[in-house]
Amino acid sequence: MEQNLLLTYLLFTPVIGSVLVLFFRNEQKQLARWFGLIVSLIAFVISLVIYFRFNPTNPQFQFIYQVTWIKSLNISYHVGVDGISLLLVLLTTFLTPLTLLSTWKAIEKNVKMFTFSMLFLEAGMLGVFISLDIFLFYIFWEAMLIPMYFIIGIWGGERRIYASLKFFIYTMFGSLLMLVAIIWLTVYASGMLGKFTTSLVDLYKVGPTIPHQIQGWMFGAFFLSFAIKVPIFPLHTWLPDAHVEAPTAGSVILAGVLLKMGTYGLIRFCLPLFPQSAVQYAPLVSVLAVIGIIYGALVSMVQTDMKKLVAYSSVSHLGFVVLGIFAMTVESVQGAVIQMINHGLSTGALFLLVGILYERTHRRDIAFYGGIAKIVPLYATILMIASLSSIGLPGLNGFIGEFLILLGSFKSSVLNSWWFTIFAATGVIFAAVYLLWMYQRIVFGEVKNEELKHELTDMNLREMIVMVPILFFIVWIGVYPNTFLKLTEASTQSILQQVGTYTVNLLK
Amino acid sequence: MPQNNYEYFLLMPQIIIGIGIVLSVIIEITSKKSEQILPWFSIAMFLATAVYSILDINRNFVLFGGMIEVGGKPAIFNFIFNIGAALVVLSSIDYLKKYGTYYGEYYILVQSSVLGMMVMSGARDILMIFMGLELMSICFYVLAGINRKKFSANEASMKYFLLGAFATGFIVYGIALIYGTTGSTSIQNLSENFSVYSTNIVFILGLIIFLIGFSFKIATVPFHMWVPDVYQGSATTVTGLMSTTGKAAAFSVLIVVLTAVFGSNTHNIVRPYFATISALSMVFGSIVAISQNNLKRMLAYSSIAHAGYMAIGLAAGNAYSIAGIIFYLTAYAFMNIGAFAIISIVEDENDSRVDLNSFAGLHSKSPILAAMMALFMFALAGIPPLAGFFGKYYVFVSAIQSNLTWLAIVGVLSSVISVYFYIRVVVVMYFKDSVEDFKITISSFSLAAVVIAALFVLVFGIVPDTLMNVITSVIR
Numbered sequence: 001m002e003q004n005l006l007l008t009y010l011l012f013t014p015v016i017g018s019v020l021v022l023f024f025r026n027e028q029k030q031l032a033r034w035f036g037l038i039v040s041l042i043a044f045v046i047s048l049v050i051y052f053r054f055n056p057t058n059p060q061f062q063f064i065y066q067v068t069w070i071k072s073l074n075i076s077y078h079v080g081v082d083g084i085s086l087l088l089v090l091l092t093t094f095l096t097p098l099t100l101l102s103t104w105k106a107i108e109k110n111v112k113m114f115t116f117s118m119l120f121l122e123a124g125m126l127g128v129f130i131s132l133d134i135f136l137f138y139i140f141w142e143a144m145l146i147p148m149y150f151i152i153g154i155w156g157g158e159r160r161i162y163a164s165l166k167f168f169i170y171t172m173f174g175s176l177l178m179l180v181a182i183i184w185l186t187v188y189a190s191g192m193l194g195k196f197t198t199s200l201v202d203l204y205k206v207g208p209t210i211p212h213q214i215q216g217w218m219f220g221a222f223f224l225s226f227a228i229k230v231p232i233f234p235l236h237t238w239l240p241d242a243h244v245e246a247p248t249a250g251s252v253i254l255a256g257v258l259l260k261m262g263t264y265g266l267i268r269f270c271l272p273l274f275p276q277s278a279v280q281y282a283p284l285v286s287v288l289a290v291i292g293i294i295y296g297a298l299v300s301m302v303q304t305d306m307k308k309l310v311a312y313s314s315v316s317h318l319g320f321v322v323l324g325i326f327a328m329t330v331e332s333v334q335g336a337v338i339q340m341i342n343h344g345l346s347t348g349a350l351f352l353l354v355g356i357l358y359e360r361t362h363r364r365d366i367a368f369y370g371g372i373a374k375i376v377p378l379y380a381t382i383l384m385i386a387s388l389s390s391i392g393l394p395g396l397n398g399f400i401g402e403f404l405i406l407l408g409s410f411k412s413s414v415l416n417s418w419w420f421t422i423f424a425a426t427g428v429i430f431a432a433v434y435l436l437w438m439y440q441r442i443v444f445g446e447v448k449n450e451e452l453k454h455e456l457t458d459m460n461l462r463e464m465i466v467m468v469p470i471l472f473f474i475v476w477i478g479v480y481p482n483t484f485l486k487l488t489e490a491s492t493q494s495i496l497q498q499v500g501t502y503t504v505n506l507l508k
Numbered sequence: 509m510p511q512n513n514y515e516y517f518l519l520m521p522q523i524i525i526g527i528g529i530v531l532s533v534i535i536e537i538t539s540k541k542s543e544q545i546l547p548w549f550s551i552a553m554f555l556a557t558a559v560y561s562i563l564d565i566n567r568n569f570v571l572f573g574g575m576i577e578v579g580g581k582p583a584i585f586n587f588i589f590n591i592g593a594a595l596v597v598l599s600s601i602d603y604l605k606k607y608g609t610y611y612g613e614y615y616i617l618v619q620s621s622v623l624g625m626m627v628m629s630g631a632r633d634i635l636m637i638f639m640g641l642e643l644m645s646i647c648f649y650v651l652a653g654i655n656r657k658k659f660s661a662n663e664a665s666m667k668y669f670l671l672g673a674f675a676t677g678f679i680v681y682g683i684a685l686i687y688g689t690t691g692s693t694s695i696q697n698l699s700e701n702f703s704v705y706s707t708n709i710v711f712i713l714g715l716i717i718f719l720i721g722f723s724f725k726i727a728t729v730p731f732h733m734w735v736p737d738v739y740q741g742s743a744t745t746v747t748g749l750m751s752t753t754g755k756a757a758a759f760s761v762l763i764v765v766l767t768a769v770f771g772s773n774t775h776n777i778v779r780p781y782f783a784t785i786s787a788l789s790m791v792f793g794s795i796v797a798i799s800q801n802n803l804k805r806m807l808a809y810s811s812i813a814h815a816g817y818m819a820i821g822l823a824a825g826n827a828y829s830i831a832g833i834i835f836y837l838t839a840y841a842f843m844n845i846g847a848f849a850i851i852s853i854v855e856d857e858n859d860s861r862v863d864l865n866s867f868a869g870l871h872s873k874s875p876i877l878a879a880m881m882a883l884f885m886f887a888l889a890g891i892p893p894l895a896g897f898f899g900k901y902y903v904f905v906s907a908i909q910s911n912l913t914w915l916a917i918v919g920v921l922s923s924v925i926s927v928y929f930y931i932r933v934v935v936v937m938y939f940k941d942s943v944e945d946f947k948i949t950i951s952s953f954s955l956a957a958v959v960i961a962a963l964f965v966l967v968f969g970i971v972p973d974t975l976m977n978v979i980t981s982v983i984r
Contacts, residue, residue, distance in 0.1 A: 072977060
């Protein structure tokens with residue numbers, strides 16, 4: 001097989017960067033900041049190179065590199081990307097430098113350690129998306145908990161210890177059950193294939209042959225782990241705590257990329273490894289997804305804290321993604337992938353914007369604000385665009401994802417009912433209610449607090465540099481989504497084909 | 509089988525330590541500078557033995573008419589015992605000075621206990637096992653009370669002695685029953701004629717009593733009562749030694765005895781036993797550790813839980829699980845010795861500063877100690893890619909191979925519980941500000957021991973093959 005080192009360079013750039021940053025002195029804050037930014041930009045450039053060399057018509061994994069790591073268990077360092085993971089890799093490398101840049105003023109405490117954690121986290125996330133060995137995947141999946149835990153715990157808000165512990169234990173609970181399932185699967189596969197293997201490509205052949213009842217348990221174990229990460233209702237309770245207590249950068253990465261690891265896992269593992277169970281449980285999962293959409297939206301509506309509002313809106317938006325995945329049509333799954341990117345961009349932008357206000361006033365309660373359009377017009381405009389993108393206004397990115405998901409779920413033969421679509425569509429309306437209402441209360445009307453006039457200043461150059469690229473892609477995806485849909489089409493079809501061949505009988 | 513006059517050469521690891529003990533006694537008697545010489549001398553002996561054992565690993569023989577095995581599995585255990593003991597001695601040098609309790613006996617006793625362990629791991633005869641066990645245990649009883657001016661140390665020593673003697677009584681009684689029914693103490697004989705003996709209820713009773721005695725020694729529920737008080741009261745570095753190498757020695761015996769049983773395909777009679785105590789230990793250890801504020805006590809309960817994880821391997825009882833247990837024991841030795849060494853650095857001469865509050869804000873007092881402690885805690889919690897994770901992974905795989913998936917699930921659930929108390933240490937070190945204002949004097953020897961242990965934890969985590977290949981090569 002042809003070996004390609006590009007992905008390895010991509011993965012090891014932040015790893016090496018994070019190790020190097022440890023050798024800085026504590027006082028060299030500015031140097032650590034620049035260093036982190038440059039390392040993450042290098043990673044972004046490498047991911048762009050991969051993007052331009054990627055062949056979107058080929059549904060197979062590309063840029064494969066495989067070398068034996070643990071011989072006694074036949075585990076190899078095996079990486080590669082298809083269209084779906086490539087998009088998420090790009091999202092990761094795109095958001096990381098921007099979040100690093102956004103924290104230049106907000107993070108003053110222990111900058112060195114913060115940069116270390118962020119780069120380490122980036123490596124972990126990239127590893128999750130590019131691993132083609134289920135064991136390697138698990139290691140990255142777990143290892144990236146540590147930096148996130150520190151980011152929430154050290155630089156977070158008042159209840160940061162509670163939030164970070166809850167985050168850690170909640171996720172650990174799901175992933176350890178998944179570990180048992182992974183071991184069971186590999187032991188089973190070693191009986192089938194005659195060798196102990198953890199390679200995903202081999203396991204794809206074995207998974208669907210697992211006896212029906214056991215497959216249900218396996219699906220359950222994997223699903224639970226991913227559902228906690230997404231999070232799917234009713235496993236979402238760690239999310240608001242983690243989001244609210246995390247520093248802005250933490251929230252952006254958490255919402256932007258970490259949650260996508262859950263939905264990515266559903267696409268990459270749950271569907272192709274256990275197709276029969278996935279089809280069997282699809283209606284049940286979709287009910288949870290729809291409940292999540294409506295519940296998240298309703299809870300968002302009554303929040304008085306801006307950050308919490310955006311956090312709960314994530315539950316709602318991710319519900320769409322899960323619905324799209326389990327509708328299992330080409331449109332809906334592609335829509336789900338695009339929606340993953342969209343949510344990363346628009347919710348990331350919203351968290352950044354909340355962070356910008358918070359940096360200036362140290363208040364996040366909506367009631368405190370009002371009429372800031374007169375004080376910070378530029379900020380108000382950008383908040384408008386980000387909110388509208390999150391609502392799903394046609395012409396901006398959110399619309400494309402939600403439309404494709406609703407369209408796909410409507411004609412899905414797996415769900416076989418349009419009630420899902422109808423209820424999910426109400427989520428779009430609710431989104432408009434809570435976001436526009438928040439916007440109205442913050443931006444319009446008379447200036448409520450006199451102190452706002454002194455404290456608030458409009459966005460500075462650095463903040464603009466952070467926001468403009470995100471807005472650029474928000475518009476790009478909205479106007480010409482083909483650039484991105486094209487990437488995922490072949491890969492999506494190949495996954496659905498894998499599901500389809502094993503479940504033909506079930507659907508009749 | 510080698511010629512008789514070669515047999516002594518093959519026994520070289522035990523001989524090195526034996527000569528070391530004698531020379532240490534002479535040094536202690538004759539030299540005024542023994543306080544400076546002895547620690548380094550014993551470290552040299554340990555390293556020589558460890559290196560010799562590993563180099564000699566492929567010369568695997570049973571010597572003296574089936575009494576003791578050299579090379580192979582015993583060689584790996586010798587490596588664990590000796591490297592572990594060397595690290596403990598390194599971290600004890602300044603610790604003993606801090607307490608003002610330098611006694612030359614300390615190093616002699618550590619060496620003697622290691623000799624006992626080496627006899628245990630090599631023994632192929634039940635009486636040899638007993639000899640090694642007694643040599644190790646008696647040294648431990650004394651070592652536990654080495655801070656003899658401390659009330660808690662005396663209590664620990666006494667408790668350990670009484671309960672340990674009780675357990676030993678069990679083992680002797682088991683041996684008596686086994687000998688009474690089989691007329692032999694040879695494990696070889698046991699394994700060859702197991703199917704004949706296993707019909708005899710008295711023999712099975714003897715075997716079970718023997719196993720119960722060793723369940724005391726590896727500290728599994730419900731035979732764990734002595735662990736928290738003894739671990740808390742003993743000198744910290746000694747606890748590091750007892751909880752790792754002592755446990756490894758007891759496991760080495762169980763592996764040898766049970767291999768005799770596994771070999772004849774009738775391990776089903778002990779599987780329910782080990783599955784039960786393993787599940788109980790994991791759950792009990794993890795849950796009770798949550799409420800501990802004293803770090804030594806917390807690590808004591810965590811050690812009960814870890815014994816439970818390792819006992820999964822005993823319950824699974826396939827070739828893979830033995831490799832898994834040995835890997836786990838090695839990883840656990842380095843994680844725990846490292847953690848106890850850090851506690852021994854932080855604690856002061858009044859036996860205080862061993863609770864969670866003393867670790868608050870350690871990050872700002874000593875970044876390196878905090879980082880190392882965090883590493884050990886994450887490793888003990890089983891977060892990849894650190895050595896502790898692979899230990900758990902190997903035993904879980906063996907459990908699932910033996911259709912004990914439920915045990916693996918109990919294992920991961922108690923891992924989740926255990927994450928809470930390990931992470932709590934990280935929380936206080938990094939997220940909380942210091943409560944007590946004191947300055948830590950970091951001994952460079954102890955720090956060296958910590959760093960070496962951390963390196964092992966990292967290396968065995970990132971490239972587990974380095975260790976696993978050696979283990980599988982001797983298990984075949």
